[in-house]
Amino acid sequence: MNIIEMRNIRKTYDTGKVKVEALKGVDLEIKKGQMVAIVGPSGSGKSTLMNLLGCLDTPTDGHYQLGGENVAGVTRDQLAEIRNRRVGFVFQNFNLLPHISSLENVELPMLFGGMPVRERRERATELLTRVGLGERTEHKPTELSGGQMQRVAIARALAMEPDIILADEPTGNLDTSSGSDIMSIFTDLWKQGRTLVIITHDPALASRASRVVEIRDGVVVRDHNN
Amino acid sequence: MSDFHIVYTLFASSARLQRKRAYLTIAAIAWGTVAILMLLAFGEGLRRQLEKNRRSTGENLAIIWPSETSKPYKGLPAGRAIRPRVADVDFIRERLPELAAVHGEIQTWRPAVYGRTTKNLRVIGANWSYGESRKHYPQAGGRFFNAEDEQQRRRVIFLGDEIAKDLFHDEEPVGKTLLVNNSPYLVIGVMQHKTQMGMYGGPDSNHAVIPITTFRAQFGREQLNELVIEVKDPASMKSELRKLNELLGPKFGYDPTDDRAMPTWDFVKGAEMNKKILLGIQLFLGIVGALTLIIGGVGVANIMYAVVKERTREIGVKMALGAKRRWIIIPFVAEGMLYTLIGGALGIIIATLIVAACSFIPVESNKVLAFLGRPTLSPMIGVATSAILGIIGLLAGYFPARRAASVDPAATLRYE
Numbered sequence: 266m267n268i269i270e271m272r273n274i275r276k277t278y279d280t281g282k283v284k285v286e287a288l289k290g291v292d293l294e295i296k297k298g299q300m301v302a303i304v305g306p307s308g309s310g311k312s313t314l315m316n317l318l319g320c321l322d323t324p325t326d327g328h329y330q331l332g333g334e335n336v337a338g339v340t341r342d343q344l345a346e347i348r349n350r351r352v353g354f355v356f357q358n359f360n361l362l363p364h365i366s367s368l369e370n371v372e373l374p375m376l377f378g379g380m381p382v383r384e385r386r387e388r389a390t391e392l393l394t395r396v397g398l399g400e401r402t403e404h405k406p407t408e409l410s411g412g413q414m415q416r417v418a419i420a421r422a423l424a425m426e427p428d429i430i431l432a433d434e435p436t437g438n439l440d441t442s443s444g445s446d447i448m449s450i451f452t453d454l455w456k457q458g459r460t461l462v463i464i465t466h467d468p469a470l471a472s473r474a475s476r477v478v479e480i481r482d483g484v485v486v487r488d489h490n491n
Numbered sequence: 492m493s494d495f496h497i498v499y500t501l502f503a504s505s506a507r508l509q510r511k512r513a514y515l516t517i518a519a520i521a522w523g524t525v526a527i528l529m530l531l532a533f534g535e536g537l538r539r540q541l542e543k544n545r546r547s548t549g550e551n552l553a554i555i556w557p558s559e560t561s562k563p564y565k566g567l568p569a570g571r572a573i574r575p576r577v578a579d580v581d582f583i584r585e586r587l588p589e590l591a592a593v594h595g596e597i598q599t600w601r602p603a604v605y606g607r608t609t610k611n612l613r614v615i616g617a618n619w620s621y622g623e624s625r626k627h628y629p630q631a632g633g634r635f636f637n638a639e640d641e642q643q644r645r646r647v648i649f650l651g652d653e654i655a656k657d658l659f660h661d662e663e664p665v666g667k668t669l670l671v672n673n674s675p676y677l678v679i680g681v682m683q684h685k686t687q688m689g690m691y692g693g694p695d696s697n698h699a700v701i702p703i704t705t706f707r708a709q710f711g712r713e714q715l716n717e718l719v720i721e722v723k724d725p726a727s728m729k730s731e732l733r734k735l736n737e738l739l740g741p742k743f744g745y746d747p748t749d750d751r752a753m754p755t756w757d758f759v760k761g762a763e764m765n766k767k768i769l770l771g772i773q774l775f776l777g778i779v780g781a782l783t784l785i786i787g788g789v790g791v792a793n794i795m796y797a798v799v800k801e802r803t804r805e806i807g808v809k810m811a812l813g814a815k816r817r818w819i820i821i822p823f824v825a826e827g828m829l830y831t832l833i834g835g836a837l838g839i840i841i842a843t844l845i846v847a848a849c850s851f852i853p854v855e856s857n858k859v860l861a862f863l864g865r866p867t868l869s870p871m872i873g874v875a876t877s878a879i880l881g882i883i884g885l886l887a888g889y890f891p892a893r894r895a896a897s898v899d900p901a902a903t904l905r906y907e
Contacts, residue, residue: 321901322899348811348813349813354904360904362809364505425813
């Protein structure tokens, strides 16, 4: 079953005078349970693809289905709801809210998803325990190390049981040892049957993926299984 | 799981302003609130004081000065003098019984002597009910003259409070004998002090009133200087004046539409004019205050814009995680409102304290304040200020919040 189905996706940025075609017809299918690395040099269109995959942006042209749901012509609020239910984000710079605790950070998507207080507290605690931060639920992100912050972010990404976990250079800001910790967590998640899409420069991380998609100048140039 | 819960949780867990910024913002709103409240309170005090002062000459009155005709009437030429006499007052009373009161007034200046003090005194001859109509209220221990005094042509005199002081200094005037034009008069009362807005001939505090019958007997004058009428219902003033002229016109030979024959000061009309002017002043003060408050509101909006900019990433993260537009907007609006309302509440407290402190200022003994009054807060002012504060708070939060909701999450999340 295809979690992600992209057909001839184009994305053009219109900055008034100059039109930049970031994606020039991308076809991509990702099956449930795959761990896909998207690689490519900077300026290749990776980030644009990531924004489209994560429903942070909509394509200029083409057809995109996420978990069988058509992502086109929906309102901003509907798009927000799709992100909430179907996508778990892990960012290079973690993007945790600095003034609230790890627990509250993990609770946030569940709050937006409409989960009652007690349930989301329980679940957030459980998720933090699962990533090895059961002792640090009340710590604020600023009191955590980079690797720990990324683990909070992963717990947050898992909160709504999303269809895909979308990670954007998840080890980019980490030292080698915490980086490999995070990679192991991703591998474990994959082994549990989750679908992961990882955008990365890091060959070590890419090599752990079951499938590598290489993108260059807005088109997919290589798509192979490891 | 309601929207309210989500919004509340977001609001409660959202970052707060740095202390100094919050204080400054709140102080700006508090300052604006104090400004608008004080200006409105000042306007209200002025209005009440002027209203009181205006009423101190009398209410629902018209003063009529018999004068000269300016239109020919039934073969009579223009320029004839109209001269009603003391007896005509009874004639008017009889023919226009719906009037609350009709008084004749005769005036003269005569020397008044008490002990070694001599003053030139304005003496008014009037009917006994004049005291009530023209608010010549006696101080404790005295009285205005009554019907019997008038009937018996008693030589009794009622003094204005200032002339009483000038003549008697620190002595109690009531019961003393005052020589007016070398005739002895018994002082029966002294007027309570009042601040007058409108007057004719001079302030009431500087004249003396005697029964009109006594006046006629003493000074041998019949001709009225003024007619004073009082109506029961202020709305009827215009029609009563027309009826009066229709009554007196044929009697004295003037055209009832000739407004130069009987020039009239209509207190009711004056009161309406006054009301309009005061409303204008209050509006002006209110607008000045509101402008000051708006500056405070601009301060809040400014801070909130800065906050949106600072929290762009936070907003982007929330959006990426599935926050809907309103969940971003409402907490921002609420935050703007919060600062505005705290500042507003503070301003209201300060202004109330200032107004309360002002109530210790003695108004009656101060010549300026006797006209300006003291700042007074009214429920109306509270409602108006709260409404303006609410609107400003809402706007100051709403526009920055709209910008917050237009944040593009894709653009904010990737880079430091």
